[in-house]
Each structure stands twice: as structure tokens, then as C-alpha cells.
Amino acid sequence: MFRRCSNTGKWGADDELGTLNYVTPEKRTAAARLVRTGAIVSIGRDISHAASKVDPHPVHLMVTYGNGPGISDFFTMAPHGMTITHLDALSHFSFDDLLYNGRNRSDTMTAAGARWGSIHAMREGIFTRGVLLDVAAARGVPWYEPNEYVTVADFEAAERRQNVRVASGDALLVRTGMERMEQERGVQDIYPRAGFHAECAEWMHQREVAIYGGDCIEKLPYPSERFPSAMHMIALASMGLPILDWPALTELGEICSREERWDFLFATAPMRLPGGTSAPVNPLCLF
Amino acid sequence: MFRRCSNTGKWGADDELGTLNYVTPEKRTAAARLVRTGAIVSIGRDISHAASKVDPHPVHLMVTYGNGPGISDFFTMAPHGMTITHLDALSHFSFDDLLYNGRNRSDTMTAAGARWGSIHAMREGIFTRGVLLDVAAARGVPWYEPNEYVTVADFEAAERRQNVRVASGDALLVRTGMERMEQERGVQDIYPRAGFHAECAEWMHQREVAIYGGDCIEKLPYPSERFPSAMHMIALASMGLPILDWPALTELGEICSREERWDFLFATAPMRLPGGTSAPVNPLCLF
Amino acid sequence: MFRRCSNTGKWGADDELGTLNYVTPEKRTAAARLVRTGAIVSIGRDISHAASKVDPHPVHLMVTYGNGPGISDFFTMAPHGMTITHLDALSHFSFDDLLYNGRNRSDTMTAAGARWGSIHAMREGIFTRGVLLDVAAARGVPWYEPNEYVTVADFEAAERRQNVRVASGDALLVRTGMERMEQERGVQDIYPRAGFHAECAEWMHQREVAIYGGDCIEKLPYPSERFPSAMHMIALASMGLPILDWPALTELGEICSREERWDFLFATAPMRLPGGTSAPVNPLCLF
């Protein structure tokens, strides 16, 4: 599957954008036309200053103010994990020593950051059509239980129910209801969690999805010795598909349901941090 | 002038958005229609890992990678200053003890962040028409020298030359050429720097600008004991006008010149950090 | 009491050492002679990487290792509070605007650190006789309950029981059993906690204690509007007595009991951080 989904060489040997190449100027222009009412919703999560069982080192913000009129900030952040809405750079995961586009992790990584495929590669931003697939609603459940998989059949059931089709260059957002579950049951352990079956990666490859974001990613633990992190390893390292990790989708789902519209303009951009393998983001969806 | 430009109470006693209230759903819809070719340009600056004379504590990014396939990031950041493209929250500056909308700094600030008027107030993002005024071009100079002021006359000369008019809810971007000057002369000292005469704040108030960003802000030092930071103190603390601090405008200026278009879609959103008085951003401009 | 205990001007207008001036070369030489068996015990606490209810932002340590042989560290730390064994600089607390030796906090502090009275003032270290007063043992209780005060009578009862006398230049360590209580009951809230009655400060002043450390400091909350932090405000800001905050005293107490010796060599030194108002330390006691 690593080979079947591979986009190695597809956009040239130096390409660092991966599936973001599917977002053409025409795609952007068409996406802008999806803005009809001007309603706007952010799908970033509020950043917590408190530790939790999945986040031992929350953001530490310190603000200082002296005798002058100005106030200064200083903060520390570790974006990866299940707390902060962030973009994963293509170099965030490898399969053995392989990164996207045939690069090697051992040649690419330094303690000061990634020499290639860092978040800086996405500096011109992501501005495209977004589509939300509400697979929980399609399955008729409030949320997926931790032992369940999201499958291709679920994706296609949601497409039929919503009368929408995921197309080349789209930002695909998938809602399994995990956010709602955590609101009711409290923060869950890292393991086990509902998430994608690896076949979903292949489906995204065929549909030419540009970026994926969802309230779940992996099925954790994934029962594979070769692919313990099936989605991260195939999406990032084989397809070159960036992951929007840990967005908030409850409010977006409510708006889509109410408006009976499942596509919209999706816009975000990571800070231009050379070498970073992630960046906190706050993506906007416009209707 | 602090009183003349004040928007205290204009949008209610609890308002934390200030002039971002000028960005209505209609304004957003009209802004999206400005996307015609799909060309996109980021106006964030590359974040430097190296110290400079205006930045003693650059971002420290550390990346770690062990035996597993994943790579983690940890970084520290102090966004204010002349290095990182960032948004200033309305609580970033006070005039004496006064913050925007009649709040007091002493009641608002804690070491852990601002209780009110933090960057979190802008969590739904800024999506509106952007207008670039190239005052350096209008004046026929490559850049403003450090002892010069930007004046209202300069703004209006640029409007005439470019055949554009700054309107209610716009993101106003002003290019004085300082970025180009620093490319040629190297990083300048904090003092002296070209920047706005305080009358510019009043002009923005009359035009109902929603957000200001430029390669200059203050005239530094500003020769006023009452207003040592005229723009920050009036824009943030009186008008409630957020400042986009330290954007990159050279490439944007070139595109505008080439396309003979000075308005475009402007889109950005700060990370949702409660209490922060700033956030790094990477705004997008679409044509 | 602030005035009665004041050492303002006692060692000159520029003095930043406060009661550490009581530690003379003769005192150091005599202290070294207390080392008879060579037994050594550290009274620093293990630094936790996990958040707790009194420590929302624990140390974040990140270690990175690439293809080379070396490994690098990067960490963040906020030493003040009830987690990390640390020294308080004399500028850590003020009484109104007053700091030790007649300085003003508003003139002394900047966001980048204290201009005067910082931890850097103690850069030559503290090497003196240490005395442990086990007031819990003297009172015959396993620990002081949160609503109880430590009093001068308790100090003197411990002196009598232990047949020891606190003298000029000593490092005074006081054990109330709070560490043992937290081992049994778990981490306690910040309020209420057992701690010193303000009269204890005056006693330390009379005895010319050089530095105080204990498993308690303040009675929290202290029922005084003028002195909500009686010990910090009098010890640091009036007497110029540095505080060793949050040492571990259980093992030290056991050794003292077993050896029937309550004085020993005490040695520590803060890192030489200009401007800091604290530093993590790991003091050594030798028998």
C-alpha cells in the first residue's frame, strides 16, 4: 500500500508540497465562489493552559508588563499530539527511513529542524474547497466507539447522504463525533481510539484529496507491525498528503446540517517556521 | 486625539473585537468575489532562528526523533517586536492604565495572560478586502528614510495614484519600503525608524479601517511625552484597531503593480490562545 | 515589624547580599570542620515532569539525538512555587514598592530581569553551618495540620530537645512534616497550609540567621491585609534574608535523628543568572 499510494516523483524530484499541488489557481477561484452568505467559522480548538492525560506539557504563556505602556508575551509550545489544532509537515513521519518523495529521514533531520519537507514548505497557505463528511451521522450514531474503524464504505455512505462528492484538490474533513464524546465522557486515553482503516488512505489517493483533517486519524493501536501508524505513515510519507491534526468539527457540523451545505471555502496558513515539523493553525471555513 | 478616535462603547460594553466589527458578512462575501485569478501570496515573514540586533531571543525550535517513525517539535517564541509577523491583541498597549473600551490594564492583566481583549477575541479570524497603499511609490522614493513621517497626505496621494479608496472594514496595508531598505542596508536599529504621524490614526478612524498592517507603524522615537507610541496607543487602546505587525510587503507590492490591482482578498486567523497579547500569523492575499 | 527587622543600610547602601553577610570566612572554616564521617545528603527534591494542582507548568525537558554521537537538552522552567527546590532572590518580593535595602521595585524590575538584588548576587555560593530544627518532633506530632502556626516557642522547644542553638550565619532548616503529610495524603492545595507566624521572622533577625529553608514558609492564608505573605515580605524585603524554598527534609531529619547531630555543613550555589529572581538548587548537607 505504501507503494500503491506513492506520489514519489509525481511533481518532480524536488517537490515538497505533495498533494497540495492539486490546489490549482482555478481551484482557488472556484473555492472563493463558495462564499455566499459570508458566515465564517473557525475550526481551531481553544489552546489549553492546563495539563491533561494526553498533554503533560501544555502551552506555557507568560505575559509581562512593567512601567511602560506595552505588554510582552513569551510562550512555549509542542504542537504535536491531541491538544492543539496543528498542521503536520510531510517530514513529520517516516516509514522505516523513508520520507515523502524518496527522501531519507536520516539525511533530512537535525536537532534544529528538518532540512526538507518542513512546515515552511506550506508557507503560501492552503485555500481550497472544503468538504465535511459526517460519518457519524451517516452511520446514525453519536460517535464511533474506541474499538471501531472508519471505512471507505462510511465515506461513500456519507457522500450519498449529503449529496456531495469529494474531488481533486479538496480539503477533506471527517467527523466521527469524537469531540462530542470527549465533551460527555471527558478526555480519553491515547489508546484505544477510533480511526481510519488503512484503506481510507488509498481512497484519498484515488480522489486526489489535497489535505485531510478530522476528529480522528489513526485507529489506535493499529494492528499492524509494519504500519503502526497507518495514516500518518501512508498519508505523509507515501502520498505527501498533509494532515490537519485535531481540528474542532462540532460547530462546523452543526452549520453544515442547518444550511444543508457540505462544501465551503477552507483557508489556513502555517507560520513560516523553517525546519518545523508542525505549526499551530486556526483554519477558517466560509459559507 | 485619544478621545476623538475612541470607539469606547460603540459596539457595547463587552465588545472585544473593536474595528473588526466593521467586517460584516456582506463585506466577507464581497471580499471573496475579489478572487479572480486564484493567485495567492503570503505576507508572513520567514521566522529566523538567529538572533539579530532587534531580536535577542529568536525562536528556539528543537526537533527530536528516536527509534519510532514520528518526529516531535518543541519551540519557544516571543512574537512581539520587529521579527515575527504577528497580530497585536487589543490589550497589548495601554494609555496610562486605559485599555480599549474603557477597561483598565491593572484589572485585566495577569502573569498568565490578559483576562480580556486577548488574541483569543479574534479567534473567528479576519477575512475581508485588503488594500495596499504604496506610499513609497506615491512619493517616488525607494523607501522612507528613518527621520521621515508617513502622513495623511501620503495616504491620499497613494489612493489617487492607485485609483483605489480605503473603505469601511478594509484591511489597510501600507508599504514605505522599509523591508527593501533593510535588504540593502541590513537590519536597522529600533531607533530611529520612519513611521506614521499620529494624524494617520485619525484618518483610519474616519475611514473605518478594520485592521492595519505595514512595514512601518510608529515613527520611532515619537516626539510626544503623552504618546511615546502614538499608533499603538491610539489604534489599540482608543480605536480598538488591531495591528498586523511586521508583515512582508515587497512581493505583494510587486504583484499589485504588475496586475494594476490594489485590492484583494485578505485572510488570516490567530491561533486560539486564551490570554495571549499576540500570535504569530501568516496572512494570505488572493487576487 | 517591617521596620524592626530591617537591615537596610547595615552593610552599606549597595549591599545585595543581606544576611549572607553573616557568613564570614571564619564561619566557613568552622562549618567545614563539621564534616566528620563524610556522609552526604542532598536536600533538593526530584524535579517532576508532570503537572499537579500546584504546578500547572512543570519543567518541559526535550532531548534530541541525531546521527552523531552527542545528545542535546532543552528545557523550560518556572522555579517559583511549591514544586522545585529553589533559592529566592532578595528582589522576589516587595512590601508595597519597597525591596531590601531601600530599593524600589518599580525602578528595579524589568521584563528581562531584576536590575538589582537578583539571584546573581549570590553567585559566590552559600557555605555555612546548617541546623535542622525538627519542630514536628518537638511538638510530638507527625506533621502540622494546615490550620496551625509555627511559633517562636516551637523553635525554642526544638532547640532544647535537640540540644543545639541557632547562631549567627547559620542556615536554618525547619521541618514541620509537610513533606511526609503530602506523601501520605497526596499533594495539598496551596491554601490552607501550615506555616510561620510572623514573630518567627523577628526571631531569625535576632539570631542573625543567614538563610532560611523549610518544608513550610508562610501560614497560608496569612490573616493580615498588610502582610499577606508575612515571611516573604519581611525576610526578603526587610531583613534581606534569602529563602531556600521547598527543600526535602525527610531524609535529612532521619539522619539527624539517627546520628543525634543537628548541625552539619550546608553548601549550595545558584547558577549565575543575571536578573533572575530565583534559581533551582540542590543543596548538600555533610556530616
Add this chain to the structure above:
Amino acid sequence: MFRRCSNTGKWGADDELGTLNYVTPEKRTAAARLVRTGAIVSIGRDISHAASKVDPHPVHLMVTYGNGPGISDFFTMAPHGMTITHLDALSHFSFDDLLYNGRNRSDTMTAAGARWGSIHAMREGIFTRGVLLDVAAARGVPWYEPNEYVTVADFEAAERRQNVRVASGDALLVRTGMERMEQERGVQDIYPRAGFHAECAEWMHQREVAIYGGDCIEKLPYPSERFPSAMHMIALASMGLPILDWPALTELGEICSREERWDFLFATAPMRLPGGTSAPVNPLCLF
């Protein structure tokens, strides 16, 4: 040489202390007796807040103070390198995958710290006899030039000149004058630097040195493919000899010269940071 100098298994399979085992209670008692005048000198360097060419990310200290009487600190630090006086944990360097006492780096290291051989192993501190060898004075030069080696002959010449002998359990401090050179010439590049020939490691092994500290360590670059960091790789990974990296020795050298005494009490202790591969320290020397 890695094998010849190895202390693997010497103090048991679980030993994490290495050559600190040479410091016995008797050694500590004898060391305390070296305190005769009570003179004290710190050999930590002042921590700089400014970047330099060997230190792109200096300590960032932020101090905050609100309306209450207390002041808080928050800082970030990366102790390794040529800026901060620090202790190297035994796990800081490997030879291939080998760490001290037969451990493997790949099993030992995690992004959150070392599972074994961390700085926490030295939590009971180092209190022993210190000996300064002033090899620059013995050679009759103000400093070693960057292309020069320190050799065993230099060590023994200094012993003869100073009439002192390095013995089992000593803290060996070596002064090549590099600190003085940098005071006159400014901060030097990382390469080239004067430093030890690998034979010096073997000499320290024979003499049973407990800890080494000096104003130089490696000859950089070291002309060996197998041992690019000869001292770090042999001292830490084979001998289990901790390194005191980057102490200040100019003032200590002046005192030793003036007093005609080259041994003294040496005392330091790292903060008790589990997992850390370093800790900032401020060692004390007493005469």
C-alpha cells in the same frame, strides 16, 4: 583505547555513577579539611542573555510582576555547548551505540530524556578534593593556540611545577588560558580549538580522576574518524567520567598562584532533573 579505559562492570552492572565512585566518605572528610582560610570562589560563568557565534539560543529569562507583591520567573535553557557552565551526564555521548557500563543509546534515550545515566544519577552531589593544573603556566605561555594539543607531558610538567599530585577521587581542573584568550581576542569559533590529546583520557583513567573540568576539553576538530570527540566519547562513554563543561578558571588560577596552593575543596550538585543529559551548575572552591 575505548576498551583500555573502560570501567564497564567495575562498580556493578547497574552503576550510573562511574568514576564518582572514587569519592568515598573518607575522601570527602579529607577534602573538608582543606578548608583553612574560608576563602571561597565560584567557578561558574555568568550566564549570558545575548546570542554569540557559539550560542545561537541563549537563555531566555522572562520576569513578570503584577499588582501583587511577588515576582515570577520563567526561563528556557539549552546547557550543552560553550556558554553555560554545566555538568555532562554520562549518557550525553555514545561511541557508536555504546554508552557507559555497556548500555545502548538506542534503548536508553527517549525524547523526554534518558532512561539511564541521566544527570539525576549525580543527585547526591560531588564533594571532593579539587586540583588545578595550570598547563599554560607550566608551558610558559599565556594560552594554548587553537592548533595545539594538551598532552600527558603537560599534565606532569604542571604537577612538578606546582608540587602537587592528582590522586584517586580528585576533581581535576585544567587551565589552558582559553578564557583569557577569549577575553582578549573575543569569542572564538567552535573550530579550531586547543584541547586534549586522547592520551590524556588514559592518564585520567590511571590516576582515577573522579570528574574533569577545564577551559578546554577536546582538540577540535580531532583528527580521528573513529573518535571525532575523543574526550567526550572516552571519558563519558567508556570511563564513566563526568565532565564539568565550560567552567571559569581565571580567578581560581590567580588565587592558587597567590596562595601557592593547588588543591582545595570542590563542591557542586546538579539540580535533580530526571532524564536530563546536563544541568547548569555553579561549583564552589574553598581554600
